């Protein structure tokens with residue numbers, strides 16, 4: 001895009017992650033997703049006057065865990081604040097959040113991008129409560145009535161704010177993927193963007209290339225998948241460049257991404273911090289996080305994506321590329337390790353998981369957790385292949401059948417009579433038959449036309465319905481043709 005040649009994008013992301021605690025952040029109500037509307041509420045999360053919030057210790061631990069994984073400095077003492085605004089999904093008209101004293105600051109995420117490492121600094125990590133959810137009867141524009149569900153009100157949210165270190169929509173998507181993997185590995189968030197347990201807003205501006213001063217930014221909301229983040233940012237950057245090139249100016253505002261029309265449109269002019277009239281939450285004491293507590297959390301830290309990737313290369317001897325793909329999600333890495341446990345040939349296992357299984361799943365937009373083939377079933381198929389019971393070609397066909405029907409490999413092989421033909425006499429009989437049927441290629445081969453050999457192998461594989469042991473078949477055919485050549489070469 002030549003239009004971007006003289007402009008540089010400046011992107012910062014704000015990610016909201018719902019924490020996987022069983023109860024809400026300031027009351028004992030359940031956080032389970034999908035319950036009937038307003039069935040998981042109490043006076044605290046409904047914002048009744050006179051109630052008192054009590055902080056969920058587990059939510060704090062999850063935030064500490066995340067802060068440690070991101071290499072942040074954790075505040076010894078932080079504080080909650082009231083953020084005021086008026087919206088029907090928040091009955092007390094303020095949200096309990098953190099403002100001037102967040103739980104953690106100054107971390108980093110290192111993104112491996114085309115062979116180089118892009119460092120994105122983390123500005124802050126803080127805790128807050130989620131708000132309720134509005135359901136409109138019809139579309140937002142045409143609805144006569146709206147309903148409100150407070151089940152989500154008070155679910156613990158962790159906000160992770162990056163510095164504006166991201167330069168392209170692709171980097172933004174990569175940052176998000178990386179951050180999501182970390183949160184899922186830590187088991188602090190399920191990372192489900194469609195259900196809204198992971199949400200992303202972006203601050204976007206452009207500036208002339210080579211300058212330092214930041215341009216006026218727009219905040220983009222409502223992007224609920226990696227694909228949409230990338231598309232929305234590309235659209236918005238393009239829009240801002242066009243405005244500037246036509247001599248216009250960018251206004252600071254919040255814009256919504258419309259996934260159907262693939263464009264961003266203005267929602268409201270951006271509030272500034274003072275619009276929220278922040279002040280310290282008087283009903284909660286400041287939160288002290290002694291070093292002993294951090295150390296306690298530190299010993300529970302699981303293996304993180306980067307560490308697991310390095311271990312895969314080391315322990316299994318697979319290429320770094322394979323290790324990166326396989327460790328990108330925790331369930332996928334677990335799946336792979338289970339296959340290898342039952343079939344200890346790591347590179348073969350990696351090929352089948354990455355190419356065949358992920359190929360199928362991606363085609364259907366499904367996750368590894370939806371795989372119709374269990375890891376030990378895939379290992380059983382690879383064992384049949386390794387033992388020579390079935391050929392490589394048949395193995396792929398059996399794989400597809402397993403994927404479609406969920407049946408074990410051995411059952412499919414038995415039911416369909418797919419066992420590889422490795423019986424020498426049977427193969428020789430087949431060769432005689434096929435050679436008799438194709439005198440021309442045989443004669444051509446004798447004259448030195450090597451492609452005829454490939455043709456004859458093809459004809460034989462077809463005659464055996466793909467079941468002939470290819471290695472043995474090759475050997476026998478070559479021997480037979482050599483004999484023929486010598487015998488007839490008078």
Ligand SMILES: [Zn+2]
Nearest residue numbers: 027029042045
């Ligand atoms: Zn409650």
